[in-house]
Amino acid sequence: AQSVSQHNHHVILSEAASLELGCNYSYGGTVNLFWYVQYPGQHLQLLLKYFSGDPLVKGIKGFEAEFIKSKFSFNLRKPSVQWSDTAEYFCAAGSGGGADGLTFGKGTHLIIQP
Amino acid sequence: EAGVAQSPRYKIIEKRQSVAFWCNPISGHATLYWYQQILGQGPKLLIQFQNNGVVDDSQLPKDRFSAERLKGVDSTLKIQPAKLEDSAVYLCASSLRRDSRFYEQYFGPGTRLTVT
Numbered sequence: 001a002q003s004v005s006q007h008n009h010h011v012i013l014s015e016a017a018s019l020e021l022g023c024n025y026s027y028g029g030t031v032n033l034f035w036y037v038q039y040p041g042q043h044l045q046l047l048l049k050y051f052s053g054d055p056l057v058k059g060i061k062g063f064e065a066e067f068i069k070s071k072f073s074f075n076l077r078k079p080s081v082q083w084s085d086t087a088e089y090f091c092a093a094g095s096g097g098g099a100d101g102l103t104f105g106k107g108t109h110l111i112i113q114p
Numbered sequence: 115e116a117g118v119a120q121s122p123r124y125k126i127i128e129k130r131q132s133v134a135f136w137c138n139p140i141s142g143h144a145t146l147y148w149y150q151q152i153l154g155q156g157p158k159l160l161i162q163f164q165n166n167g168v169v170d171d172s173q174l175p176k177d178r179f180s181a182e183r184l185k186g187v188d189s190t191l192k193i194q195p196a197k198l199e200d201s202a203v204y205l206c207a208s209s210l211r212r213d214s215r216f217y218e219q220y221f222g223p224g225t226r227l228t229v230t
Binding site for chain 2: 004042045101104
């Protein structure tokens with residue numbers, strides 16, 4: 001069965017700290033991977049996506065993620081967080097080769113303290 | 115480019131009542147998805163349409179949930195009768211086309227349903 005697991009449900013950091021949010025997936029066949037963000041009061045927005053090629057993917061707002069096939073992981077990173085990064089972060093996976101529905105993790109609630 | 119539109123934004127009903135949600139995808143997007151997001155969890159796919167045909171409804175509780183996408187544009191998701199456990203945010207998303215290798219799903223603001 002397809003599944004996505006996120007390691008931390010709640011993370012609290014101070015501004016300028018480095019961030020790494022864990023994501024592991026279990027998927028048969030080729031997989032496409034995504035990180036979505038939901039800021040307070042707003043809808044889900046795409047941060048970055050991986051389909052193929054360079055396993056280090058850069059997204060918006062200084063975020064990046066690394067696809068490690070041997071570890072079935074797709075961790076999200078940011079070297080220095082800001083207060084405005086406070087949000088809910090979701091890792092998601094979809095089958096390669098088609099725009100099928102996504103399987104989401106439970107999300108990580110990130111709070112950045114000023 | 116206008117985003118995915120959903121209405122209503124909020125709905126409160128009593129159990130055993132019926133409710134309907136409406137979604138208008140981004141213009142030109144052939145694929146439309148409905149997700150259910152229960153508090154504290156990630157979105158779960160309920161149904162996927164390609165134009166006006168159903169691609170995947172394996173996780174749709176068909177005894178009470180139904181969805182349609184007439185004319186391949188707008189879509190309606192209905193719950194009849196509602197149960198307490200249906201309280202959730204119902205998200206609509208759309209993508210350009212199903213066979214695109216680099217598809218991206220765009221999400222609407224969601225409808226928050228409370229069943230009392």
